[in-house]
Amino acid sequence: METNEIFKYLTTAWHELSLHKFKVALFATLFSFIILFLGMLNSTMFHSAITLYTDTQNIIKPLLGKQTEVTGIKQNRATQVRDIIYSPRQLNKVLDKIYGKNHFTDPLQKENKLTQLRQNLNITGLSGNYIKIAFSNDDADTTFRILNTVVSLFIEDSANHKRQESRNAFDFISQQVETYKRKLLLAEKNLKHFKSTHLEGTETEVDARISTLRTQIESLKIQKMESKSRISSLKKQLFSQKKFSSRDYEASIYHSRLKDLQENLSSLLLAYKDDYPEVIELRYQITDLQNSLKNVYSAKKARESLVHDFNPLYSEISSKLSNSQIEFITLNNRLNAFKVLLENAYERQKQIANNQAELSELNRDNNVTKKLYEDMLANKEKARLSMVLDIQGQGVNYKIQEPANYPTRPSGIRFLHFFLSGPIIAFILIFVLFNIKIILDTKIRFTSQLDNMRNCVVIASFQHIQSPAQKRHIQVENKLLCLYLIIALSIYIAVALAHKYHLSPTQIINWIGQLI
Known part of the structure; x- marks a missing residue:
């Protein structure tokens, strides 16, 4: 299709649109308001994110080597962070700090809030030891506060958990050391008593x-x-x-x-x-x-x-x-x-063999208990050093690499996009529909259509000429259409402003009056 033909179709579509201007205006108004209402229903989301760095290196570790270990974390750090932050214990701390401990009296309401927090939180693992924690909400202040609260409580909980884990490990190993010490003393006592009561020789x-x-x-x-x-x-x-x-x-x-x-x-x-x-x-x-x-x-x-x-x-x-x-x-x-002495010697030999087996068992128990006791003493010292390192923050630490930025603009499709796209999409849609109608219509609108017909010769073509009465009628219609468009556009803008700034109809009327 040539450029002249396209221009003819566009001109004809505009002519058809002018003939049905009121219907077109009504359709455009309804369609624009529908798009506007969809924008009003669409919740505006503010997005903010914090990047954490998992610091697993410290100056103490190369010095100590394998003598001790600091409390570590799992290989999949993002999964571990997600599990901790998504836990009800951690989210309850966030709600208590943001809204207060007794803010949610209804358990169902609190549970819904916890579910909403989980849905709006997004935790992803980046390359290396970086973890990104993002949060979305319809309010910028709430987004910023909740995100910082979640991260700060997580870092605090992680440090406390490491210290508590080290303390529990140290206490457990200390108890085991005392247990094995008692066992070792008992084994040595039994061995000493056995040697003092069995003097048959070797x-x-x-x-x-x-x-x-x-x-x-x-x-x-x-x-x-x-x-x-x-x-x-x-x-x-x-x-x-x-x-x-x-x-x-x-x-x-x-x-x-x-x-x-x-x-x-x-x-x-x-x-x-x-x-x-x-x-x-x-x-x-x-x-x-x-x-x-x-x-x-x-x-x-x-x-x-x-x-x-x-x-x-x-x-x-x-x-x-x-x-x-x-x-x-x-x-x-x-x-x-x-x-008789030989028989006694044989009996003594049997007794020594039995005693030797019992002595070997006592020695074995004593050696095993002693080895375990020494190992537990070494483990106790390692646990003590690990506990000191965790208390001083020498273990795995989470550091804020990129702090959260205050969200000044909502993310995604905003209400302004719906406000502007309503009339534009309505006009484009109407124009496309009229062009489709012209293409599918069987009426003869162009001279080129007659040229393609057999036994038909186009002698001349004339433009449509309007009478003065028709011109006056068209002028009146155009004035009414402009008035309608002004009123519709005013209402359209007023509704948008009311939604954007949460204004009442009275405030909008007063504001328009001040502008006039």
Whole structure:
């Protein structure tokens, strides 16, 4: 479509609009007031925001290293901040500080206010350690006050929570230290009592004692066998001897000696004569032995009726037998005693094994309790340092990076936008509707439409000429239309001012009168 054609359509639309000027004016008025009322219903929202910085660095942490920890926060900081601020406890503090503690007498009204606060609060996490807290409300003062109150109470609550958490951790660890101290003292007391009441010695000592007893028992068994064999031999010897001796014993000795001398004499006589000195000496000895033998036999006959003499060999063997029997009994008693000692050593070994198991358990309990006690002491010191750091503000702190600006302008579509857009949108909408009507209408309005028809030639075209009466009528209508538009526009402006500045109709009339 060419530019001339577009201009023709616009001109025709304006002509049609002029023919229905009152209807168009009424429609534009109604549409403008509808837009204005929508603007009046639309609540004006003031927006303000504060940017927090989560400071997790401090000068103490690099110095202490891993010796202690300060109270930290979760990884998702925005979520944690949102959970804390949205909590009823925190929002109730905000309401109490803004409106007073006894302002909301109805629980339902208070709950609705809490819900409204949650809906108007917006908490988002920015890059790094930055968190943005925004608040929207229909009043600028309320927006600014509530936002600053929410942030200040949150920072205060966060600091108090860290201090309380550190204090609770320190108190808990202190209680655990006292508990483990009592357990350690009890374990040491039990261990000391056990060692003082069980004096059986060590397994090494008992094993050495058992080995010694076994060696001694084996040695005693051998000695006992030797003693038994000796007793048996002595008994046989004693059995072959007579208890009492006679002169036969002395005579047998003389006979034996005499026999030896006679054999020596016979040997000498083979080589020497009778006058040889040694032969003579042997003969004298033989004669003396023969005389002695005669005396023995004479004495035997004289004393046969008297008490016999005790046999010295029998006495000697009997003495040895008695000693051997005593030695055997002694060895047997010692052997039995050593066996009893060995049994006692075995029992002692079992007792030591049982005691060793119980002692190991007591030592294990004592060592575990001692280690836990030492660990808890170290944890107590760490908790104390952490508590001091949190009290002095060395832990995770929330700092206001960008404070809240007082909202001087409402955010979003304002009432002024509705006020201005009502007549403009109404005029544009009416003009568009008339153009659509012209395009869709079947009436012939342009010469170009006749040129497109067959067997039809346009000879000439003439403009519409108005008569004087029609012109006067149009002038009257235009004057009435202007009056109507002035009245409608005045009412339109008055309603807008009344809503904007909360004025009553009387105040508006007086204000218009002052302007006139």
